[in-house]
Amino acid sequence: MESRTSLEIIARMESEFPGKFGIPRQSGLVEALKSTLVFEPPFRNPDALRGIEGFSHLWLIWGFHEAKREHWSATVRPPRLGGNERLGVFATRSPFRPNPLGLSCVKLEGVELQSPRGPLLRLSGADLMDGTPIYDIKPYIPYADCRPEAAEGYAVRPGRLEVEIPPELLNQIPPDCLEALRGVLSCDPRPHYQADPDRVYGMTFAGLEVKFTVEEGILRVQAVEKA
Amino acid sequence: MESRTSLEIIARMESEFPGKFGIPRQSGLVEALKSTLVFEPPFRNPDALRGIEGFSHLWLIWGFHEAKREHWSATVRPPRLGGNERLGVFATRSPFRPNPLGLSCVKLEGVELQSPRGPLLRLSGADLMDGTPIYDIKPYIPYADCRPEAAEGYAVRPGRLEVEIPPELLNQIPPDCLEALRGVLSCDPRPHYQADPDRVYGMTFAGLEVKFTVEEGILRVQAVEKA
Numbered sequence: 001m002e003s004r005t006s007l008e009i010i011a012r013m014e015s016e017f018p019g020k021f022g023i024p025r026q027s028g029l030v031e032a033l034k035s036t037l038v039f040e041p042p043f044r045n046p047d048a049l050r051g052i053e054g055f056s057h058l059w060l061i062w063g064f065h066e067a068k069r070e071h072w073s074a075t076v077r078p079p080r081l082g083g084n085e086r087l088g089v090f091a092t093r094s095p096f097r098p099n100p101l102g103l104s105c106v107k108l109e110g111v112e113l114q115s116p117r118g119p120l121l122r123l124s125g126a127d128l129m130d131g132t133p134i135y136d137i138k139p140y141i142p143y144a145d146c147r148p149e150a151a152e153g154y155a156v157r158p159g160r161l162e163v164e165i166p167p168e169l170l171n172q173i174p175p176d177c178l179e180a181l182r183g184v185l186s187c188d189p190r191p192h193y194q195a196d197p198d199r200v201y202g203m204t205f206a207g208l209e210v211k212f213t214v215e216e217g218i219l220r221v222q223a224v225e226k227a
Numbered sequence: 228m229e230s231r232t233s234l235e236i237i238a239r240m241e242s243e244f245p246g247k248f249g250i251p252r253q254s255g256l257v258e259a260l261k262s263t264l265v266f267e268p269p270f271r272n273p274d275a276l277r278g279i280e281g282f283s284h285l286w287l288i289w290g291f292h293e294a295k296r297e298h299w300s301a302t303v304r305p306p307r308l309g310g311n312e313r314l315g316v317f318a319t320r321s322p323f324r325p326n327p328l329g330l331s332c333v334k335l336e337g338v339e340l341q342s343p344r345g346p347l348l349r350l351s352g353a354d355l356m357d358g359t360p361i362y363d364i365k366p367y368i369p370y371a372d373c374r375p376e377a378a379e380g381y382a383v384r385p386g387r388l389e390v391e392i393p394p395e396l397l398n399q400i401p402p403d404c405l406e407a408l409r410g411v412l413s414c415d416p417r418p419h420y421q422a423d424p425d426r427v428y429g430m431t432f433a434g435l436e437v438k439f440t441v442e443e444g445i446l447r448v449q450a451v452e453k454a
Contacts, residue, residue: 005290006233007326026371043325047301050315054380061328063232074274088277090364099234099362101288105372135326137317142377143384144253145332150369153281157370
């Protein structure tokens with residue numbers, strides 16, 4: 001029996017994250033985060049989306065294209081556990097898995113059937129980097145996919161940081177991306193929960209280079225520049 | 228940029244369904260349905276499962292290995308809509324998709340770290356055929372994956388048939404698979420919701436060939452034989 005199968009990229013994500021840094025660690029954490037799914041030329045067929053508008057949420061199966069490694073490792077250190085504890089790769093959603101597939105539940109905000117680039121899906125809540133290759137789109141079916149009784153293991157809903165943006169920096173941020181930026185920052189984009197209050201972190205989001213510090217649960221934006 | 232990626236089979240399912248007929252149309256519909264996930268030799272590493280027992284539910288990303296077609300079609304006719312209405316393939320969980328990937332939420336009943344065939348995952352509620360290739364296993368993370376607010380579109384929870392098994396046939400069914408068989412039959416295994424009350428359908432489950440008829444919401448088992 002064949003042991004390999006080959007996947008074709010059907011679409012790509014357009015999001016406000018040019019790099020991995022700052023992307024929320026799961027989908028759905030920041031609803032204000034908008035993105036667009038653009039089909040690849042062979043898949044620009046509005047018929048393939050007929051009826052999709054009846055669903056409010058979709059599954060995306062996508063590729064960790066920036067996190068590929070030649071070999072997989074049986075254990076990984078999830079950032080959620082401070083980066084010190086090792087867990088089995090199948091007990092995590094780590095990118096470093098035997099098959100580098102990601103799974104995200106996103107909200108479907110709108111369907112644009114005709115655009116110069118073919119049909120577009122307007123999404124929110126996605127945790128995906130700009131350019132992420134998409135392999136499949138499926139409707140979220142509540143009776144099968146929504147399991148309120150599920151045990152969360154170590155993956156408890158993450159706490160939020162309070163976000164402070166000084167008034168003089170607010171006018172550097174386009175109003176239509178302020179809420180999303182606040183949401184992203186509140187998810188604590190620091191790597192591995194570092195705890196140095198003097199360290200200045202930088203994140204690129206929506207064409208802005210945002211610098212911030214974190215102290216005692218409060219994230220303070222220190223500078224905002226055009227990226 | 229590369230437009231294809233290749234997946235390796237990491238495991239296979241062992242289930243009571245030798246064929247497609249009778250498999251519930253989504254996972255989770257029949258909790259009594261037990262199955263076992265057996266890793267392929269290169270992936271028989273107990274470390275890769277460390278911590279997985281903290282989760283009650285898992286995602287499986289798997290391959291529609293019996294339903295491959297050379298070409299994908301933009302629209303499909305979901306059995307749920309009687310097989311008459313055409314919907315876009317991305318508005319369905321149909322097997323006939325550009326990339327033949329399936330997605331199922333299953334319950335993790337137990338982890339056996341050491342067996343002659345390496346580590347095993349004992350599962351329930353899976354909607355998978357025996358031998359189904361598995362590409363990825365991920366923990367179900369309630370805060371990201373459970374969306375009670377999601378709109379169900381046409382995919383409402385399916386109704387159930389009442390199941391009648393005559394007493395003289397009951398002793399042909401091993402007691403430990405009776406509940407699962409009842410569950411599977413109650414999901415209405417008929418293709419395309421055919422409505423001929425005289426037609427006898429057959430289904431193979433757990434080594435049994437089960438014949439039945441359906442009339443006015445009641446499924447009557449007519450014969451049970453060793454398959």
